[in-house]
Amino acid sequence: MILIPIGTKAQLIKMAPVILALRERDLPFDFVLTGQHQETMEDLINGFGLVAPAYSLAAIDEADTSVKLATWLFKILKRHLRKTSIIAQKEYHFCLVHGDTMSTLAGALIAKRHGIQVAHVEAGLRSHSIFHPFPEELTRLMVSRLSSVFYCSGSTAIKNIKRLRNNADIVDIGQNTLLDSVRFALSEQFKPPHLSNENDRYCVVSIHRFENISNSKRLRFILESIQGFAQTIKVKFVLHAATRNKLIQGGWLPILEKDDAIELLPRMRYFEFINLISQAQFLISDGGSNQEESSYLDIPCLLMRQKTERDEGMGTNVLLSEYDPACIQSFLESNSEKPPRPAASLDRFSEQPSKIIARDLETRLNNKRTHN
Known part of the structure; x- marks a missing residue:
C-alpha cells in the first residue's frame, strides 16, 4: 500500500492527478492529511473527484507562524514516530511525499522511522541558497537524504539529485505534475x-x-x-x-x-x-x-x-x-x-507526469509482491 501525506492546498493541487492515476490503475493507497493547515481542502477534493482522506495525522490547525509551525511539527513527530502510530499498524510499502513543506519533511521522517520507502515527487529542485527561500531549501536537502526514489521533472533536477546521491534511484517524469492539474483546470x-x-x-x-x-x-x-x-x-x-x-x-x-x-x-x-x-x-x-x-x-x-x-x-x-x-x-x-x-x-506538451509515477509505483509494488 502507498501512503500519501498532504498538508497544504498547494500539495493537494499537485498530487491530485497522481492520486487519480493511482486509482485508475487500481493501486491501493491512503491519502491522509497532516493537519498543517486548517484551510479546507473540500473544494479541491470535490473538484478533482477524489476520495475523502483516510484519516488525519493530527488535529487540523493553522501553522501560520514560526512558533505554531514548530509546535505542530513537534506534536506530529512525537505522535507518529512511536510504534503505536496508525502508520506503524498498516502495511505501507511506499510513502509518496511532495515538494518542500514541513509536511513533506514530517512524512519522510515518519516513513523512514517505520521502514517505509520514501518516494519524493518534485525532487531535485534547488535554489542553491539556504536562505532563498528559507526553510524550503533546507527541507529539500533533508528530504533528499531521507528518500529512496526520486521523481524529477527534467535534467536540471536530475543533476541536482545526482550531485547529492550519485547512485540515486531517479525517475524522469518530464514535467511537474502541476501540468496535469492545469490540464484538468482548463x-x-x-x-x-x-x-x-x-x-x-x-x-x-x-x-x-x-x-x-x-x-x-x-x-x-x-x-x-x-x-x-x-x-x-x-x-x-x-x-x-x-x-x-x-x-x-x-x-x-x-x-x-x-x-x-x-x-x-x-x-x-x-x-x-x-x-x-x-x-x-x-x-x-x-x-x-x-x-x-x-x-x-x-x-x-x-x-x-x-x-x-x-x-x-x-x-x-x-x-x-x-x-x-x-x-x-x-x-x-x-x-x-x-x-x-x-x-x-x-x-x-506530450508528457503525462502523474501517469508515469503511477506506472512506476505499480511496477515497484508488483516486484515487492513477487519477491515476497
Missing part, C-alpha cells in the same frame, strides 16, 4: 468565456511568501510597485489570508481598497484562479507554482523573488525581478499595452 467543465476587447485587459497579483510579507520594507516596495502597475492596467490582487493580515497590520488594506484600479480578491478556488490567469495580460507572483503555471500557459510572469529553484519559463516568459526597480519597470512597459489573448494551448 477542461471543458471549467472553461470561462474569452475576453473580447481592450477594456478587459488586466493583470493578476499573488504575493504570499514569508520572505516578502514578513519584511515590512520589502512589502512596501512590492505594494508601491503594484500601485505603479495600476496606473497603466487594472490589477486583480488575490489575497492569501496571511497577506491580508499583513496588509491590515501595516495599514495598507484601506489604501489599496481606495484605488479604483486595484481589485482585491479573496483567495479563490484553484480552478477559478487558473482561469483568471489564463486570460490575464501578465502575472506578478512570488510563488513557484505560479511560475510553473504561467510557463505552461505562456503568460508573462514577473517573479518577485531574489532566486528561484525552478527552470520553467526562465529566459522565455518568466522574469526574475530580484527587486530591481528598473527590471520591474521594463517588464511593465513590455507587457502592459499588448492586446488581450487566451493562454497558449497545452497540446504542445
Whole structure:
C-alpha cells in the first residue's frame, strides 16, 4: 500500500492527478492529511473527484507562524514516530511525499522511522541558497537524504539529485505534475468565456511568501510597485489570508481598497484562479507554482523573488525581478499595452507526469509482491 501525506492546498493541487492515476490503475493507497493547515481542502477534493482522506495525522490547525509551525511539527513527530502510530499498524510499502513543506519533511521522517520507502515527487529542485527561500531549501536537502526514489521533472533536477546521491534511484517524469492539474483546470467543465476587447485587459497579483510579507520594507516596495502597475492596467490582487493580515497590520488594506484600479480578491478556488490567469495580460507572483503555471500557459510572469529553484519559463516568459526597480519597470512597459489573448494551448506538451509515477509505483509494488 502507498501512503500519501498532504498538508497544504498547494500539495493537494499537485498530487491530485497522481492520486487519480493511482486509482485508475487500481493501486491501493491512503491519502491522509497532516493537519498543517486548517484551510479546507473540500473544494479541491470535490473538484478533482477524489476520495475523502483516510484519516488525519493530527488535529487540523493553522501553522501560520514560526512558533505554531514548530509546535505542530513537534506534536506530529512525537505522535507518529512511536510504534503505536496508525502508520506503524498498516502495511505501507511506499510513502509518496511532495515538494518542500514541513509536511513533506514530517512524512519522510515518519516513513523512514517505520521502514517505509520514501518516494519524493518534485525532487531535485534547488535554489542553491539556504536562505532563498528559507526553510524550503533546507527541507529539500533533508528530504533528499531521507528518500529512496526520486521523481524529477527534467535534467536540471536530475543533476541536482545526482550531485547529492550519485547512485540515486531517479525517475524522469518530464514535467511537474502541476501540468496535469492545469490540464484538468482548463477542461471543458471549467472553461470561462474569452475576453473580447481592450477594456478587459488586466493583470493578476499573488504575493504570499514569508520572505516578502514578513519584511515590512520589502512589502512596501512590492505594494508601491503594484500601485505603479495600476496606473497603466487594472490589477486583480488575490489575497492569501496571511497577506491580508499583513496588509491590515501595516495599514495598507484601506489604501489599496481606495484605488479604483486595484481589485482585491479573496483567495479563490484553484480552478477559478487558473482561469483568471489564463486570460490575464501578465502575472506578478512570488510563488513557484505560479511560475510553473504561467510557463505552461505562456503568460508573462514577473517573479518577485531574489532566486528561484525552478527552470520553467526562465529566459522565455518568466522574469526574475530580484527587486530591481528598473527590471520591474521594463517588464511593465513590455507587457502592459499588448492586446488581450487566451493562454497558449497545452497540446504542445506530450508528457503525462502523474501517469508515469503511477506506472512506476505499480511496477515497484508488483516486484515487492513477487519477491515476497
